[in-house]
Amino acid sequence: MAPHLRIARPVADLARSTYLYCRGLGFSVLGSFEDHDGFDGIMLGMPDADYHLEFTLRRRHPVRATPTTEDLLVFYFPEVAAWRDACAMTVGAGFRPVAPINPYWERRGRSFEDPDGYRIVLQNDAWSAG
16 A cells, blocks of 8 residues: 655634635545544545645644745646646635745746645646656
């Protein structure tokens, strides 16, 4: 069995984050939980992907998100049309375009920020280890 990656992040509003990432990136809700030891959460992603995002909200004394400008999720879109569509969907969902701190991400991509300050990069390129 192949390893699976979960990226977990606290958010201020689960419904808002679910809407943004589902509408903006085409994710689906893969699972959710309520009041698990004081936490609510939702898992989002693509059903067949080897990763998913988990957003959590602590019911009492919420944990505030503290991302930096270099905390990035990078999504690669090799085809220009698919990349352009993804950029438009992301803005339409409510992500805010931002200038990346690292100029590399501006050469073939666009950077966006959600209301919690988490950043994503939509890269018009195919990923490679080289």
